[in-house]
Amino acid sequence: MIADASAVPDRIVVVGAGIAGVSAVQELRSRGHAGKIVLVDGGEHPYDRPPLSKAYLLGETGFEAIRLVPDTWFDDNDVELRARRQAVRLRTSEGAVELDDGTVLAADAVLLTTGGIARRLPVTGGDLPGVHVLRTVEDAEALRAALVPGARAVVVGGGLIGAEVASTALALGCEVTLVEPALPPLVPAVGEEIAGLLHEQHTAGGIRLVGDTVADVTRDGGAGRLSVGTRSGEVLPADVVVVGVGLTVPGGLAADAGLETADGILVDRRHRTSHPAVFAAGDNARVRQADGTARRREHWQAAQQDGRAAAAGLLGQAPPTAAPDWFWSDRHGVHVEAVGDMRGSRRVLRGTIGSLPLTVLNLDAAGRVLGAAAVDDTRAIAVARRLIQSGATPEPALLADLSVDPRRWLRG
Numbered sequence: 001m002i003a004d005a006s007a008v009p010d011r012i013v014v015v016g017a018g019i020a021g022v023s024a025v026q027e028l029r030s031r032g033h034a035g036k037i038v039l040v041d042g043g044e045h046p047y048d049r050p051p052l053s054k055a056y057l058l059g060e061t062g063f064e065a066i067r068l069v070p071d072t073w074f075d076d077n078d079v080e081l082r083a084r085r086q087a088v089r090l091r092t093s094e095g096a097v098e099l100d101d102g103t104v105l106a107a108d109a110v111l112l113t114t115g116g117i118a119r120r121l122p123v124t125g126g127d128l129p130g131v132h133v134l135r136t137v138e139d140a141e142a143l144r145a146a147l148v149p150g151a152r153a154v155v156v157g158g159g160l161i162g163a164e165v166a167s168t169a170l171a172l173g174c175e176v177t178l179v180e181p182a183l184p185p186l187v188p189a190v191g192e193e194i195a196g197l198l199h200e201q202h203t204a205g206g207i208r209l210v211g212d213t214v215a216d217v218t219r220d221g222g223a224g225r226l227s228v229g230t231r232s233g234e235v236l237p238a239d240v241v242v243v244g245v246g247l248t249v250p251g252g253l254a255a256d257a258g259l260e261t262a263d264g265i266l267v268d269r270r271h272r273t274s275h276p277a278v279f280a281a282g283d284n285a286r287v288r289q290a291d292g293t294a295r296r297r298e299h300w301q302a303a304q305q306d307g308r309a310a311a312a313g314l315l316g317q318a319p320p321t322a323a324p325d326w327f328w329s330d331r332h333g334v335h336v337e338a339v340g341d342m343r344g345s346r347r348v349l350r351g352t353i354g355s356l357p358l359t360v361l362n363l364d365a366a367g368r369v370l371g372a373a374a375v376d377d378t379r380a381i382a383v384a385r386r387l388i389q390s391g392a393t394p395e396p397a398l399l400a401d402l403s404v405d406p407r408r409w410l411r412g
């Protein structure tokens with residue numbers, strides 16, 4: 001592999017065809033990279049993950065609709081897809097990636113966009129049959145088969161994925177219990193006002209909330225029924241248990257190759273790892289920040305942006321301008337979005353708690369918008385994103401007025 005950080009690699013192997021890997025390959029081609037690109041993935045065809053807890057789990061959409069690119073895209077863009085193949089070793093000294101069928105792919109540079117795996121419950125019975133996680137399309141299919149009308153579903157974890165699964169299970173006719181110790185969840189991500197509102201939607205929809213952690217899961221051998229025991233001693237009977245307690249990034253290829261890792265692969269702002277010819281992006285990467293910290297983001301847009309930035313890094317070009325963090329979530333028939341930083345105490349509410357749409361803007365002491373979270377107000381979030389980037393100080397009265405089109409905020 002190329003040890004000279006300023007050289008542009010000709011042969012690039014991208015391991016992992018999620019949104020980060022596919023976006024990186026698209027960006028490489030759109031930036032004019034004409035060399036060989038091989039995209040390796042353990043799955044059949046690159047697909048999108050957000051629908052797995054929403055329309056795909058509901059059965060409203062099929063695999064065709066969640067493909068990231070059509071089949072023809074690879075030939076059209078001269079990209080070799082190695083599907084159903086695992087990369088098992090990075091041979092950095094000789095410049096190659098070894099696959100599970102023994103193939104050795106020559107590479108001047110490698111991009112690792114290997115994502116992560118769903119964390120399992122670290123308790124007795126956490127891996128029993130009937131205890132599901134949700135990360136892959138196979139997970140979604142297994143879960144959908146179990147979420148039959150009348151099934152008692154215990155969802156563990158009230159974060160983004162847990163809340164969406166609880167809402168989908170309810171829509172599928174299940175009797176749903178949600179176990180989550182931090183009530184309401186998501187306060188750091190959306191602020192306490194929106195977190196509270198979202199939380200109440202669970203109970204309004206008929207979900208039972210249990211503010212506790214799970215101690216164990218047991219299975220009645222004969223009938224196959226599960227019981228979820230909580231730390232405070234409650235026993236929750238279940239036909240299906242779904243665990244949504246976050247993501248882990250296994251050391252895997254990166255650690256075996258001696259790359260620096262710490263709860264993710266450590267990379268610089270150009271997504272270069274501790275090896276000059278190996279890059280990483282997406283859920284698997286922790287990007288070093290100017291203040292010396294390193295952070296891993298676990299959202300779709302971040303993975304897309306980071307994939308593009310890594311492509312620029314591979315080519316020795318300046319990365320696209322970074323946008324503030326943004327994510328969305330759909331549950332109980334509402335659309336939630338948040339952008340920027342919601343930690344702080346100077347708030348402006350556009351709308352009133354208890355009615356929709358509602359947007360909460362988080363300002364700093366000088367009146368600059370740091371973050372915004374909204375339920376059913378996509379336009380407010382799109383404009384807030386621009387305000388965050390520009391550092392503007394819009395009039396709070398204008399921000400609060402529901403009758404004002406958010407685009408007017410840009411004019412002050």
Ligand SMILES: Cc1cc2nc3c(=O)[nH]c(=O)nc-3n(C[C@H](O)[C@H](O)[C@H](O)COP(=O)(O)OP(=O)(O)OC[C@H]3O[C@@H](n4cnc5c(N)ncnc54)[C@H](O)[C@@H]3O)c2cc1C
Pocket residue numbers: 015016017018019020021040041042043048049050051052053085086087088113114115116134135136161253281282283284297298299300301303326327328329330
């Ligand atoms: C159910 C669900 C719902 C979500 N909903 C939202 C949402 O509403 N909004 C939002 O912002 N974000 C959402 N997310 C998060 C978002 O989908 C992820 O942040 C994003 O998919 C990360 O992309 P990635 O490319 O980094 O990793 P991944 O999508 O995990 O892709 C990594 C790929 O690498 C492959 N791979 C790993 N190791 C190897 C190997 N050794 N060899 C070959 N291939 C390998 C894997 O098979 C996988 O295909 C959701 C995630 C899930 C699971």
